[in-house]
Amino acid sequence: MSSIPPGPAERGQDPSVGELLSVVTSDVQTLFRQEVELAKAEVRQEAAKAGKAAGMYGGAGFGGYMVLLFLSLAAVLGLANVMDGGWAALIVAAVWAVVAAVLYQRGRTRMRTVSPKPEQTVESLKEDAEWARHPTK
Template sequence: MSTSELVTRAAEQVSTLMRDELALARAEMVAKGRRAGAGGGLFGGAAVLSLYGLGLLLALAVVLLDLVWPLWLAVLVVLVLVFAVAAVLALLGRRRLRAATPLVPQEAVSGVAADVDAVKTAVREGRSS
Protein backbone atom coordinates (compact mmCIF):
# COMPACT_ATOMS: atom_id res chain seq x y z
CA MET A 1 0.00 0.00 0.00
CA SER A 2 1.45 3.37 -1.01
CA THR A 3 1.93 6.39 1.22
CA SER A 4 -0.75 8.37 -0.61
CA GLU A 5 -3.25 5.56 -0.08
CA LEU A 6 -2.35 5.44 3.62
CA VAL A 7 -2.80 9.19 3.94
CA THR A 8 -6.14 9.03 2.12
CA ARG A 9 -7.30 6.19 4.32
CA ALA A 10 -6.17 7.99 7.48
CA ALA A 11 -8.02 11.16 6.40
CA GLU A 12 -11.20 9.16 5.81
CA GLN A 13 -10.90 7.49 9.21
CA VAL A 14 -10.29 10.81 10.97
CA SER A 15 -13.32 12.27 9.20
CA THR A 16 -15.48 9.34 10.29
CA LEU A 17 -14.10 9.60 13.80
CA MET A 18 -14.93 13.31 14.00
CA ARG A 19 -18.50 12.71 12.80
CA ASP A 20 -18.92 10.01 15.45
CA GLU A 21 -17.53 12.26 18.16
CA LEU A 22 -19.89 15.07 17.11
CA ALA A 23 -22.82 12.65 17.26
CA LEU A 24 -21.76 11.66 20.78
CA ALA A 25 -21.46 15.31 21.81
CA ARG A 26 -24.93 16.04 20.40
CA ALA A 27 -26.45 13.09 22.28
CA GLU A 28 -24.76 14.16 25.52
CA MET A 29 -25.98 17.75 25.16
CA VAL A 30 -29.55 16.56 24.55
CA ALA A 31 -29.43 14.49 27.75
CA LYS A 32 -28.04 17.42 29.75
CA GLY A 33 -30.67 19.73 28.24
CA ARG A 34 -33.41 17.41 29.43
CA ARG A 35 -32.01 17.43 32.98
CA ALA A 36 -31.72 21.22 32.91
CA GLY A 37 -35.31 21.42 31.67
CA ALA A 38 -36.49 19.26 34.54
CA GLY A 39 -34.67 21.48 37.04
CA GLY A 40 -36.14 24.60 35.46
CA GLY A 41 -39.57 23.00 35.56
CA LEU A 42 -39.20 22.39 39.28
CA PHE A 43 -38.25 26.04 39.79
CA GLY A 44 -41.30 27.04 37.77
CA GLY A 45 -43.44 24.70 39.85
CA ALA A 46 -42.08 26.30 43.01
CA ALA A 47 -43.04 29.75 41.74
CA VAL A 48 -46.55 28.69 40.71
CA LEU A 49 -47.15 26.90 43.99
CA SER A 50 -45.90 29.91 45.88
CA LEU A 51 -48.37 32.21 44.15
CA TYR A 52 -51.37 29.92 44.34
CA GLY A 53 -50.40 28.84 47.82
CA LEU A 54 -50.27 32.39 49.02
CA GLY A 55 -53.68 33.06 47.55
CA LEU A 56 -55.57 29.94 48.53
CA LEU A 57 -53.86 28.45 51.54
CA LEU A 58 -53.46 31.75 53.26
CA ALA A 59 -57.10 32.55 52.96
CA LEU A 60 -58.32 29.14 54.13
CA ALA A 61 -55.73 28.53 56.80
CA VAL A 62 -56.00 32.00 58.23
CA VAL A 63 -59.76 31.67 58.52
CA LEU A 64 -59.45 28.28 60.22
CA LEU A 65 -56.65 29.31 62.58
CA ASP A 66 -58.42 32.53 63.41
CA LEU A 67 -61.00 30.41 65.19
CA VAL A 68 -58.33 29.34 67.69
CA TRP A 69 -55.57 32.00 67.61
CA PRO A 70 -55.46 35.73 67.20
CA LEU A 71 -55.64 36.81 63.56
CA TRP A 72 -52.04 38.10 63.37
CA LEU A 73 -50.64 34.77 64.62
CA ALA A 74 -52.74 32.75 62.18
CA VAL A 75 -51.46 34.83 59.24
CA LEU A 76 -47.85 34.52 60.40
CA VAL A 77 -47.95 30.73 60.81
CA VAL A 78 -49.54 30.17 57.40
CA LEU A 79 -47.04 32.45 55.66
CA VAL A 80 -44.09 30.62 57.19
CA LEU A 81 -45.43 27.24 56.10
CA VAL A 82 -46.07 28.32 52.50
CA PHE A 83 -42.62 29.83 52.13
CA ALA A 84 -41.00 26.75 53.66
CA VAL A 85 -42.61 24.53 50.99
CA ALA A 86 -41.52 26.94 48.27
CA ALA A 87 -37.95 26.90 49.61
CA VAL A 88 -37.84 23.09 49.55
CA LEU A 89 -39.03 23.03 45.92
CA ALA A 90 -36.48 25.68 44.96
CA LEU A 91 -33.68 23.65 46.55
CA LEU A 92 -34.79 20.53 44.67
CA GLY A 93 -34.83 22.50 41.41
CA ARG A 94 -31.36 23.90 42.07
CA ARG A 95 -30.05 20.38 42.72
CA ARG A 96 -31.45 19.21 39.37
CA LEU A 97 -29.90 22.17 37.55
CA ARG A 98 -26.51 21.53 39.15
CA ALA A 99 -26.70 17.88 38.08
CA ALA A 100 -27.06 19.05 34.47
CA THR A 101 -23.91 21.19 34.57
CA PRO A 102 -21.32 21.72 33.26
CA LEU A 103 -22.91 21.99 29.85
CA VAL A 104 -19.71 20.82 28.15
CA PRO A 105 -20.08 17.36 26.53
CA GLN A 106 -17.41 15.76 28.74
CA GLU A 107 -17.58 12.28 27.24
CA ALA A 108 -17.12 13.62 23.72
CA VAL A 109 -14.25 15.91 24.78
CA SER A 110 -12.42 13.06 26.49
CA GLY A 111 -13.07 10.85 23.44
CA VAL A 112 -11.58 13.45 21.11
CA ALA A 113 -8.57 13.87 23.39
CA ALA A 114 -8.03 10.10 23.38
CA ASP A 115 -8.36 10.03 19.59
CA VAL A 116 -5.82 12.83 19.19
CA ASP A 117 -3.40 10.99 21.48
CA ALA A 118 -3.89 7.78 19.51
CA VAL A 119 -3.20 9.57 16.21
CA LYS A 120 -0.10 11.24 17.68
CA THR A 121 1.17 7.91 18.94
CA ALA A 122 0.51 6.25 15.60
CA VAL A 123 2.35 9.03 13.77
CA ARG A 124 5.32 8.77 16.13
CA GLU A 125 5.44 5.00 15.77
CA GLY A 126 5.10 5.30 12.00
CA ARG A 127 8.07 7.68 11.86
CA SER A 128 10.25 5.50 14.02
CA SER A 129 9.76 2.30 11.97
Protein backbone atom coordinates in the same frame (compact mmCIF):
# COMPACT_ATOMS: atom_id res chain seq x y z
CA MET B 1 -15.35 0.59 -17.60
CA SER B 2 -14.51 2.98 -14.79
CA SER B 3 -12.74 6.24 -15.52
CA ILE B 4 -10.93 6.11 -12.15
CA PRO B 5 -7.27 5.32 -12.61
CA PRO B 6 -6.07 2.19 -10.82
CA GLY B 7 -4.61 2.76 -7.36
CA PRO B 8 -1.21 1.53 -6.28
CA ALA B 9 -2.61 -1.75 -4.94
CA GLU B 10 -4.15 -2.55 -8.35
CA ARG B 11 -0.88 -1.67 -10.06
CA GLY B 12 1.07 -3.98 -7.73
CA GLN B 13 2.91 -1.07 -6.07
CA ASP B 14 3.13 0.18 -2.53
CA PRO B 15 1.04 3.29 -1.91
CA SER B 16 2.91 6.59 -1.85
CA VAL B 17 3.21 8.75 1.24
CA GLY B 18 0.80 11.26 -0.32
CA GLU B 19 -1.79 8.56 -0.92
CA LEU B 20 -1.39 7.24 2.62
CA LEU B 21 -1.71 10.75 3.99
CA SER B 22 -4.86 11.25 1.93
CA VAL B 23 -6.39 8.07 3.37
CA VAL B 24 -5.44 9.04 6.93
CA THR B 25 -6.83 12.56 6.44
CA SER B 26 -10.09 11.13 5.15
CA ASP B 27 -10.33 8.75 8.11
CA VAL B 28 -9.63 11.56 10.58
CA GLN B 29 -12.32 13.71 8.97
CA THR B 30 -14.81 10.84 9.21
CA LEU B 31 -13.85 10.24 12.83
CA PHE B 32 -14.24 13.94 13.63
CA ARG B 33 -17.70 14.04 12.02
CA GLN B 34 -18.73 10.98 14.03
CA GLU B 35 -17.47 12.58 17.25
CA VAL B 36 -19.47 15.74 16.52
CA GLU B 37 -22.60 13.64 15.92
CA LEU B 38 -21.99 11.81 19.20
CA ALA B 39 -21.66 15.13 21.03
CA LYS B 40 -24.90 16.39 19.49
CA ALA B 41 -26.71 13.21 20.48
CA GLU B 42 -25.44 13.44 24.06
CA VAL B 43 -26.45 17.09 24.38
CA ARG B 44 -29.91 16.31 22.97
CA GLN B 45 -30.29 13.42 25.41
CA GLU B 46 -29.34 15.55 28.43
CA ALA B 47 -31.60 18.40 27.27
CA ALA B 48 -34.51 15.99 26.86
CA LYS B 49 -33.95 14.63 30.37
CA ALA B 50 -33.81 18.14 31.82
CA GLY B 51 -36.91 19.20 29.85
CA LYS B 52 -38.94 16.23 31.02
CA ALA B 53 -37.88 16.82 34.62
CA ALA B 54 -38.78 20.51 34.35
CA GLY B 55 -42.20 19.66 32.92
CA MET B 56 -42.87 17.25 35.75
CA TYR B 57 -41.76 19.84 38.28
CA GLY B 58 -44.08 22.36 36.66
CA GLY B 59 -47.12 20.08 36.71
CA ALA B 60 -46.47 18.97 40.26
CA GLY B 61 -45.87 22.55 41.27
CA PHE B 62 -49.19 23.75 39.93
CA GLY B 63 -51.12 20.91 41.55
CA GLY B 64 -49.30 21.46 44.79
CA TYR B 65 -49.92 25.18 44.56
CA MET B 66 -53.67 24.68 44.35
CA VAL B 67 -53.71 22.27 47.30
CA LEU B 68 -51.50 24.50 49.39
CA LEU B 69 -53.49 27.61 48.55
CA PHE B 70 -56.65 26.10 49.95
CA LEU B 71 -54.87 24.54 52.92
CA SER B 72 -53.30 27.91 53.67
CA LEU B 73 -56.68 29.62 53.54
CA ALA B 74 -58.06 26.96 55.88
CA ALA B 75 -55.11 27.47 58.25
CA VAL B 76 -55.60 31.24 58.28
CA LEU B 77 -59.32 30.85 58.97
CA GLY B 78 -58.64 28.26 61.66
CA LEU B 79 -56.06 30.45 63.39
CA ALA B 80 -58.35 33.45 63.06
CA ASN B 81 -60.71 31.68 65.46
CA VAL B 82 -58.11 31.97 68.25
CA MET B 83 -56.29 35.20 67.31
CA ASP B 84 -56.54 38.29 65.15
CA GLY B 85 -56.86 37.47 61.41
CA GLY B 86 -53.83 39.61 60.47
CA TRP B 87 -51.56 37.68 62.85
CA ALA B 88 -52.96 34.38 61.59
CA ALA B 89 -52.16 35.34 57.98
CA LEU B 90 -48.66 36.49 58.99
CA ILE B 91 -47.92 33.17 60.72
CA VAL B 92 -49.08 31.16 57.69
CA ALA B 93 -47.02 33.40 55.38
CA ALA B 94 -43.90 32.90 57.55
CA VAL B 95 -44.34 29.12 57.42
CA TRP B 96 -44.57 29.30 53.63
CA ALA B 97 -41.44 31.47 53.47
CA VAL B 98 -39.48 28.74 55.27
CA VAL B 99 -40.93 26.02 53.01
CA ALA B 100 -40.05 28.06 49.91
CA ALA B 101 -36.45 28.54 51.07
CA VAL B 102 -36.00 24.81 51.68
CA LEU B 103 -37.53 23.87 48.30
CA TYR B 104 -35.36 26.43 46.48
CA GLN B 105 -32.21 24.99 48.05
CA ARG B 106 -33.14 21.40 47.18
CA GLY B 107 -34.05 22.33 43.60
CA ARG B 108 -30.77 24.17 43.14
CA THR B 109 -28.85 21.15 44.41
CA ARG B 110 -30.64 18.81 41.99
CA MET B 111 -30.15 21.12 39.02
CA ARG B 112 -26.41 20.94 39.59
CA THR B 113 -26.53 17.21 38.74
CA VAL B 114 -27.59 17.93 35.14
CA SER B 115 -24.50 17.59 32.97
CA PRO B 116 -24.38 19.96 29.98
CA LYS B 117 -21.01 18.53 28.90
CA PRO B 118 -21.06 15.44 26.64
CA GLU B 119 -18.95 13.18 28.86
CA GLN B 120 -18.61 10.24 26.45
CA THR B 121 -17.54 12.47 23.59
CA VAL B 122 -14.92 14.25 25.69
CA GLU B 123 -13.49 10.90 26.81
CA SER B 124 -13.53 9.56 23.26
CA LEU B 125 -11.77 12.66 21.93
CA LYS B 126 -9.09 12.29 24.60
CA GLU B 127 -8.57 8.68 23.53
CA ASP B 128 -8.40 9.72 19.87
CA ALA B 129 -5.83 12.41 20.64
CA GLU B 130 -3.74 9.94 22.62
CA TRP B 131 -3.90 7.44 19.77
CA ALA B 132 -2.93 10.12 17.24
CA ARG B 133 0.15 10.97 19.31
CA HIS B 134 1.16 7.31 19.75
CA PRO B 135 -0.56 5.22 17.03
CA THR B 136 1.49 2.05 17.72
CA LYS B 137 0.23 1.59 21.30
